[in-house]
Amino acid sequence: MEYNHKDIEPRWQEQWKKEKIYQVTEDISKPKFYVLDMFPYPSGAGLHVGHPLGYIASDIYARYKHLKGFNVLHPMGFDAFGLPAEQYAIQTGQHPAETTKKNIARYKEQLGKIGFNYDWNREVITSNPQYYKWTQWTFIQLFHHWFDNNLQKARPVSELISVFSENGTTGVNAACTEEINFTANEWKNKTEKEQQEILLNYRLAYLADSYVNWCPELGTVLANDEVSNGVSVRGGYPVEQRKMKQWLLRVSAYANRLLNDLEKLEWTDSLKEIQRNWIGKSVGAELTFKIHTPTLSKGEDLGEVTVFTTRPDTIYGVSFMVLAPESELVNLLTSTEQQKEVDEYLKATKKRTERERLAEVKKVTGVFSGSYAIHPITGEKLPIWIADYVLAGYGTGAVMAVPAHDSRDFDFAKHFDLPILQVVSKKGETTTDTDTWQESYDSKEGIIINSPIINGLEVKKAMEKIINYFEEK
Structure with a gap:
């Protein structure tokens, strides 16, 4: 018997959509399970073969866990911000908001035809203000906190200022860019500008000079993934290493916690070792x-x-x-x-x-x-x-x-x-x-x-x- 996919699949997909079989609600009677795919960038070309290659595997696993009685959260979203959206808008002469909206609709149509079990009620679009307000909130929190090595957690910078005012750097064991020492009197005698420069030495989000992939033609810094053989992947423009003032995040402060928590995960030893190498803590x-x-x-x-x-x-x-x-x-x-x-x-x-x-x-x-x-x-x-x-x-x-x-x-x-x-x-x-x-x-x-x-x-x-x-x- 011939399988008529053009007739059968749209009919059943429409039925699944009506019955909301992939929609997830909180259910404390079931164990929770979270499956997260890498969000695609919604280009005008639509999906390529590499997208379903990864998504099919996670879809199978999500379905398996669902059948085993888990309350499975399997969302999808779109990494719609940044250089690709900007360049596509320049090339087509259209506003990036319009091209992004159109491209996302195309992606969702294609993903729907494949039949993935996504809960679209929890869709994430990174160019949506409702999403990126939280990335901005996270940055502000990082800027106003420092990492206490003794407690192994972040604390408000306001508390650090109080410590400096009373004891200087005595007793402070913090993740910092460089070790500096001063007394309480020396701290109080510093100007507001000098104090703020010192605090940048401790903040979890801080300004510092660092080497970046600078593309003069695009007028921006590129991620490593956006550069190949000395030129930008998008446009083929020359890229060079340049020292520039950048906002950095002091994520290395969390290395010990990340390493320790790896032992709590039911992962293979080889996968844990990959994570240890990625975390990159070195003792010497x-x-x-x-x-x-x-x-x-x-x-x-x-x-x-x-x-x-x-x-x-x-x-x-x-x-x-x-x-x-x-x-x-x-x-x-x-x-x-x-x-x-x-x-x-x-x-x-x-x-x-x-x-x-x-x-x-x-x-x-x-x-x-x-x-x-x-x-x-x-x-x-x-x-x-x-x-x-x-x-x-x-x-x-x-x-x-x-x-x-x-x-x-x-x-x-x-x-x-x-x-x-x-x-x-x-x-x-x-x-x-x-x-x-x-x-x-x-x-x-x-x-x-x-x-x-x-x-x-x-x-x-x-x-x-x-x-x-x-x-x-």
């Missing part, structure tokens, strides 16, 4: 290296650079250092001889987004600065390179490179023929010539070797001992 130590610049008179020391590392136990394996192209140290440490090469490299890296720099792990690029760092234990000179696999926003924007035990450092050292010094060995394994290695040994398990202060210790014990060494030094 900050180490200081003095800088040596031969081109200065008598090659004197020129200050120092601080690096953050999650592997202080590998300190003896450092054979070079790497700066992010955006680091303020680049201009300071570039020698006259290397200036032209460095300038050309910086120009090239401006065209790549941070996501591209992280994703393209096999694309090795870099340039020597002409300066050196002094190893804090051995006193050896370490060449300072500039490479785009280091990001300015991670740690201090400078890394101590340990190629034997870090894959990105390993690829970089192999490409530029830099020393690879093994300092961690698997238990019971005989050391081998690193020139024959095809990959680095990144594991945090093993025995420390070739490291006088911590030789023979397991990695965890070596970390503790070397951190104590630097703290006492």
Whole structure:
């Protein structure tokens, strides 16, 4: 028997619509279950094959949970704000409100034909004032709150002002941009402007200079997803990394809570690990290296650079250092001889987004600065390179490179023929010539070797001992 979908499906879909079988109401007698799809951008082209590819899977799961007795909330909406809507309006010469309304109607028609079990009474349209008033409300709440590390929650900025007025920064353990100290009298003697600048150091929504994907032709900042190979996805216009004053959200303050709450979820270990990596909390130590610049008179020391590392136990394996192209140290440490090469490299890296720099792990690029760092234990000179696999926003924007035990450092050292010094060995394994290695040994398990202060210790014990060494030094 032939299945006449053109006759059967519209008839039943109309029946479902009349009976409101997908409409959800509060029912405390049933367990709740929430299924949320990624909202599409309502373009003039309508749905593409990628939309139902994801929506079908979530639709099946929502139906399954419904049949298992759950009160399932499965809404749909449209991400209708931003650059795509603006550009579509410019291209068609129509007001974005009209094109968005028309495109949404088209999307809903197509989604309806497929027969998804959405509760359209709970539709979300991000360009609707009834929706975005809540995003604005959220921002205002973030601006007027700071994060108390002791209580692990946000508190009103008004309370922080009271603390500063009575005790200065004494006893304050807050998520902040930088650690600052002052007394109650010093706080009271500051101008209103100075006080507000200090409070920005603590607010959950704050102003700061950060690198962004700037597109001069579009006159706006682009998300990483809107840039590919140095040009905007929409229009193909050149995009560059530019430092600009931006509103930022201090979401990293919630890292501990996010990590702890992961354990309460009935997710697979692999999915939890992906989330841990996305949250991106790193535990380690900050180490200081003095800088040596031969081109200065008598090659004197020129200050120092601080690096953050999650592997202080590998300190003896450092054979070079790497700066992010955006680091303020680049201009300071570039020698006259290397200036032209460095300038050309910086120009090239401006065209790549941070996501591209992280994703393209096999694309090795870099340039020597002409300066050196002094190893804090051995006193050896370490060449300072500039490479785009280091990001300015991670740690201090400078890394101590340990190629034997870090894959990105390993690829970089192999490409530029830099020393690879093994300092961690698997238990019971005989050391081998690193020139024959095809990959680095990144594991945090093993025995420390070739490291006088911590030789023979397991990695965890070596970390503790070397951190104590630097703290006492």
